[in-house]
Amino acid sequence: MAIYTHSILASNQLIAADGDQVFDLPVQPLSAILLHISPLNATSTIANYRLLEALLGAVTTIRVSWKGDPIFNLSGVDAAALALLWHRATIWQSNAVETDDDRRSIVLPIIFGRRAFMQDECFPRSLKGELRMTVTFDIAATGFDGLRISIETIELPGAEPSSVQKASALAQTFAATGQNEIDLPIGNVLRGILLFGTTGFAGAAPAPSRVATGGGRHGACVGDYDADGLLDVFVGGERRHRLFHNMGGGRFVDLLHQSGEIEYIPKPGAIRPQTGDVNNDGRQDVLVVYGVQLSPHLFFNRGFRSFGHARELDLQIEGRLPEASLGQQGGCLGDFNGDGALDMVLALMNGELWVFYREVDNEFAMAATAALSPESPWPGPINVAAWAGEPPRALGTCVVRPGGPPALWGVPESEAGDVTIRWRTPDGAVQTRVVEVVPGDEPKHVFLGEPDRE
Numbered sequence: 001m002a003i004y005t006h007s008i009l010a011s012n013q014l015i016a017a018d019g020d021q022v023f024d025l026p027v028q029p030l031s032a033i034l035l036h037i038s039p040l041n042a043t044s045t046i047a048n049y050r051l052l053e054a055l056l057g058a059v060t061t062i063r064v065s066w067k068g069d070p071i072f073n074l075s076g077v078d079a080a081a082l083a084l085l086w087h088r089a090t091i092w093q094s095n096a097v098e099t100d101d102d103r104r105s106i107v108l109p110i111i112f113g114r115r116a117f118m119q120d121e122c123f124p125r126s127l128k129g130e131l132r133m134t135v136t137f138d139i140a141a142t143g144f145d146g147l148r149i150s151i152e153t154i155e156l157p158g159a160e161p162s163s164v165q166k167a168s169a170l171a172q173t174f175a176a177t178g179q180n181e182i183d184l185p186i187g188n189v190l191r192g193i194l195l196f197g198t199t200g201f202a203g204a205a206p207a208p209s210r211v212a213t214g215g216g217r218h219g220a221c222v223g224d225y226d227a228d229g230l231l232d233v234f235v236g237g238e239r240r241h242r243l244f245h246n247m248g249g250g251r252f253v254d255l256l257h258q259s260g261e262i263e264y265i266p267k268p269g270a271i272r273p274q275t276g277d278v279n280n281d282g283r284q285d286v287l288v289v290y291g292v293q294l295s296p297h298l299f300f301n302r303g304f305r306s307f308g309h310a311r312e313l314d315l316q317i318e319g320r321l322p323e324a325s326l327g328q329q330g331g332c333l334g335d336f337n338g339d340g341a342l343d344m345v346l347a348l349m350n351g352e353l354w355v356f357y358r359e360v361d362n363e364f365a366m367a368a369t370a371a372l373s374p375e376s377p378w379p380g381p382i383n384v385a386a387w388a389g390e391p392p393r394a395l396g397t398c399v400v401r402p403g404g405p406p407a408l409w410g411v412p413e414s415e416a417g418d419v420t421i422r423w424r425t426p427d428g429a430v431q432t433r434v435v436e437v438v439p440g441d442e443p444k445h446v447f448l449g450e451p452d453r454e
């Protein structure tokens with residue numbers, strides 16, 4: 001059994017002066033460090049209510065070294081780019097507005113494998129004092145009045161990693177346009193290169209998007225509701241909802257008013273919609289959950305982005321689980337028992353968690369799934385599409401992320417047989433797999449980036 005330990009090395013520690021701060025790291029195998037940076041803005045100067053980049057600018061360097069040998073050596077901005085773009089880890093940002101202190105703070109993850117909590121990818125056990133973290137601050141340059149930091153670690157006692165991820169940066173200033181060569185590090189297996197420029201966007205002024213959600217809080221989900229291969233977006237909101245149809249070329253048009261009952265049945269107060277084929281007809285449906293006193297709503301997609309209210313699965317109409325009408329903290333769709341039929345989980349306002357396993361006629365519902373393997377050479381997300389039947393009918397595009405939930409396409413009995421699953425890898429190559437989906441069989445699983453597993 002794997003054990004995870006969470007330690008707090010520094011709690012809201014005041015950094016009074018610029019320069020190096022050194023912390024001894026735990027001796028247990030180390031998976032991740034969370035660095036919480038909270039600047040002080042005691043004068044409440046609005047100019048010091050800074051964006052992420054300015055806040056990260058207060059951290060000149062984060063260096064983790066073993067016996068003086070650097071394992072991780074990046075600036076705050078580089079570490080954030082690595083976490084966001086490579087690990088796909090969220091950088092938590094919190095905002096505080098107090099009478100005399102308006103400020104933003106962030107939590108920056110530093111991960112010693114491709115992901116946190118991986119027993120075979122972390123920094124191995126060390127002796128006390130061997131593994132150290134040095135953080136260099138330049139608070140003066142940012143204009144903050146001071147800075148507080150917290151440092152937390154995730155350790156995996158007993159882990160015997162076979163690899164550890166090191167991270168370092170190569171800063172390069174290009175004097176001329178055209179071809180430029182950069183010497184890459186030697187001596188280690190190179191897992192990847194993250195390239196980003198600090199002046200590359202000088203000429204591109206941000207322009208407002210043509211689509212807008214309007215006021216209030218919103219939640220959104222993507223789905224290919226007309227199965228044309230382009231991902232559309234349903235936005236559920238505190239005040240109103242939208243359904244942005246993807247016209248291609250980066251153009252979206254709100255076509256909620258031409259999308260069937262999903263236009264007028266969902267009420268204001270939706271918090272986090274979800275997409276999924278809940279009736280295995282090969283068309284992507286929508287679940288709307290509410291932060292206000294309403295039961296959730298499910299909408300079956302008739303194809304062509306036309307939705308009908310799934311009355312037979314409606315908790316309120318069916319008189320099931322009256323507590324759900326007090327609202328939900330959240331909800332999701334997923335095949336939690338592996339029978340090929342999407343199930344629904346609701347977290348109710350009273351804290352209860354309910355799972356609704358969808359009943360299927362046979363032991364299994366007909367479905368094909370695709371997941372991006374954690375071992376995949378591509379960090380994702382990757383768009384993946386499926387076709388079933390003869391002639392082939394598009395079942396729509398889905399998005400998969402490494403280690404994330406699989407895309408699931410239901411297949412109706414009339415279209416039993418070969419299901420073609422197709423995706424494009426980041427190098428531009430199109431990959432195709434064909435699986436056979438027939439009544440009574442278990443769902444067929446395809447793992448992207450892992451050719452031998454099925």
Ligand SMILES: [Ca+2]
Pocket residue numbers: 223224225226227228229230231232246
């Ligand atoms: Ca579409």
Ligand SMILES: [Ca+2]
Pocket residue numbers: 276277278279280281282283284285300301
């Ligand atoms: Ca459906």
Ligand SMILES: [Ca+2]
Pocket residue numbers: 334335336337338339340341342343357358
């Ligand atoms: Ca299921």
